[in-house]
Amino acid sequence: MRFFEDMEVGQRREVGxxxxxAEAIKKFAVQFDPQRFHLDEEEGRKSLFGGLAASGWHxxxxxxxxxxxxxxxxxxxxxxxxxxxxVWGPSPGFRDLRWLKPVMAGDTIxxxxxxxxxxxxxxxxxxxxxxxxxxxxxxxGELVYSLLATAFVPRRG
Amino acid sequence: xxxxxxxDFAPGRFGSFGPRHxxxxxxxxxxxxxxxxxxxxxxxxxxxxxxxxxSGSGWHLCSxxxxxxxDGFVGRTASLxxxxxxxxxxxAPLRPDDELTLDVDVMEARxxxxxxxxxxxxxxxxxxxxxxxxxxxxxxxxxISRQARAATEMP
Numbered sequence: 001m002r003f004f005e006d007m008e009v010g011q012r013r014e015v016g017x018x019x020x021x022a023e024a025i026k027k028f029a030v031q032f033d034p035q036r037f038h039l040d041e042e043e044g045r046k047s048l049f050g051g052l053a054a055s056g057w058h059x060x061x062x063x064x065x066x067x068x069x070x071x072x073x074x075x076x077x078x079x080x081x082x083x084x085x086x087v088w089g090p091s092p093g094f095r096d097l098r099w100l101k102p103v104m105a106g107d108t109i110x111x112x113x114x115x116x117x118x119x120x121x122x123x124x125x126x127x128x129x130x131x132x133x134x135x136x137x138x139x140x141g142e143l144v145y146s147l148l149a150t151a152f153v154p155r156r157g
Numbered sequence: 158x159x160x161x162x163x164x165d166f167a168p169g170r171f172g173s174f175g176p177r178h179x180x181x182x183x184x185x186x187x188x189x190x191x192x193x194x195x196x197x198x199x200x201x202x203x204x205x206x207x208x209x210x211x212s213g214s215g216w217h218l219c220s221x222x223x224x225x226x227x228d229g230f231v232g233r234t235a236s237l238x239x240x241x242x243x244x245x246x247x248x249a250p251l252r253p254d255d256e257l258t259l260d261v262d263v264m265e266a267r268x269x270x271x272x273x274x275x276x277x278x279x280x281x282x283x284x285x286x287x288x289x290x291x292x293x294x295x296x297x298x299x300x301i302s303r304q305a306r307a308a309t310e311m312p
Contacts, residue, residue: 028220031220031224032220032221032223032224033220033223033224033227034224034227034232035227035231035232035236035238037238047237047238048237048238048300049238053238055223056239056241056242057216057219057220057223060216060219061187061190061191061192061216061220062191064191064192064214064216065190065191065192065193068192068193068194069193072193087206089206089207090196090206090207090208090212090215090247090250091215091247092246092247093215093244093245093246093247094242094244094245095242095243095244095245096241096243096244097241097242097243097245098240098241099238099239099240099241102238152207
């Protein structure tokens with residue numbers, strides 16, 4: 001991972017894509033969001049979604065998994081170049097999460113992360129606070145997911 | 158069981174739900190699939206992290222809160238889904254063997270302008286551990302059928 005000083009507002013990364021199979025949608029929903037339109041095709045057709053739709057928390061969790069995988073890929077590359085690795089801190093939260101369109105069984109969602117703002121932490125010297133917008137777009141080019149996330153990022157030195 | 162409709166949600170305390178016990182195995186399984194950062198997977202790395210010990214993914218905690226909402230009342234509510242989440246604040250780490258309770262308040266309930274047979278209810282849900290410490294606060298709207306619409310849809 002990169003340090004606070006290396007991040008610039010407007011930087012944009014494609015973090016990867018994921019296909020939401022009916023099986024994966026139901027597996028997540030049984031555990032965490034057992035509403036009828038996330039569990040059953042016919043119930044989904046009768047709902048506002050018009051078919052089996054993924055839980056919004058499933059979409060957010062998949063985005064997180066791709067962000068982590070992308071960060072770990074960057075870390076391996078930096079290690080291979082012999083660079084110092086930044087270990088990011090935990091996130092205090094997020095806001096403005098929008099499930100703009102349903103994610104339906106069979107949809108492939110591609111996620112992008114963009115740096116929106118950066119500032120130094122007042123409470124934790126040595127750390128900066130980064131705000132990033134994560135978005136998801138389906139195979140038809142429709143924006144389906146958007147979120148403004150906050151993270152603690154270490155400063156160099 | 159009676160189905161809850163928009164009319165059943167008035168501003169103020171709606172209810173408290175749980176407890177829900179969270180195991181170490183669940184924390185590790187969620188982290189392995191969705192958030193494989195060392196602070197959620199590895200005791201040694203976790204003890205060196207800002208959270209000082211193994212902690213559950215914030216997305217795991219949010220997903221558990223969703224499940225507690227479903228078991229608490231969403232499962233018997235004429236819910237049509239949610240457009241998003243206004244804000245989530247992760248206040249303290251989720252730990253193995255936490256007993257979660259969820260306090261749910263209705264912040265606002267209004268009839269939808271675009272779909273007048275539905276209403277939008279905004280909830281504040283606070284997950285706490287057994288000591289009463291707030292771990293996560295979530296502010297999120299839900300679209301819920303009004304009584305007249307629910308009467309034509311529900312058997």
